[in-house]
Amino acid sequence: MTDYEPKQYVQGLQSFTHRPNTVPILAMETQGADSYSQALAAGKPIKLEAITSIAKTLGALQVCDKVVEIARHSDIISRVTDDKAAVRACWNFLRDHQYLVEPACGATLSAIYDNKLEEYVGDKLEDGPIVVVVCGGATVDLETLMKLKESFGIDGSLERHYPLETLTVE
Numbered sequence: 001m002t003d004y005e006p007k008q009y010v011q012g013l014q015s016f017t018h019r020p021n022t023v024p025i026l027a028m029e030t031q032g033a034d035s036y037s038q039a040l041a042a043g044k045p046i047k048l049e050a051i052t053s054i055a056k057t058l059g060a061l062q063v064c065d066k067v068v069e070i071a072r073h074s075d076i077i078s079r080v081t082d083d084k085a086a087v088r089a090c091w092n093f094l095r096d097h098q099y100l101v102e103p104a105c106g107a108t109l110s111a112i113y114d115n116k117l118e119e120y121v122g123d124k125l126e127d128g129p130i131v132v133v134v135c136g137g138a139t140v141d142l143e144t145l146m147k148l149k150e151s152f153g154i155d156g157s158l159e160r161h162y163p164l165e166t167l168t169v170e
Contacts, residue, residue, distance in 0.1 A: 102137030
């Protein structure tokens, strides 16, 4: 789709419920790439001087007016994590799913792996499915992720925490 509208994405998510504007959307960014969070706090787009996070690929120095406006009429919760949490989540996701993702995606995954969903979403976290948009990324490979993991002092191997037999697919 060439004429992407941020509102279409939000409306698409909302269409899965009979209660419009009640599907909470958790938007995660890393410190130093948090132009969306800062814009929501200011009530208008702000411009970062630079993206200082290692999660540069999805970062924007400034978000557009439209996404700030959409947030006023939708249940969007913006939270910020740090680079270490993003890298740790990338490593855990690789271990658990054999899928390599970059730190921009790791920011979102950190809400799951660090058990922060209830803290971030609060009483809006209801029974039902939780959907996490996971993107791979062209800027990461195993060597890069291992160097990042080491630079942050993150422990852990790629050995799974659970046997594959315990997984169920519906």
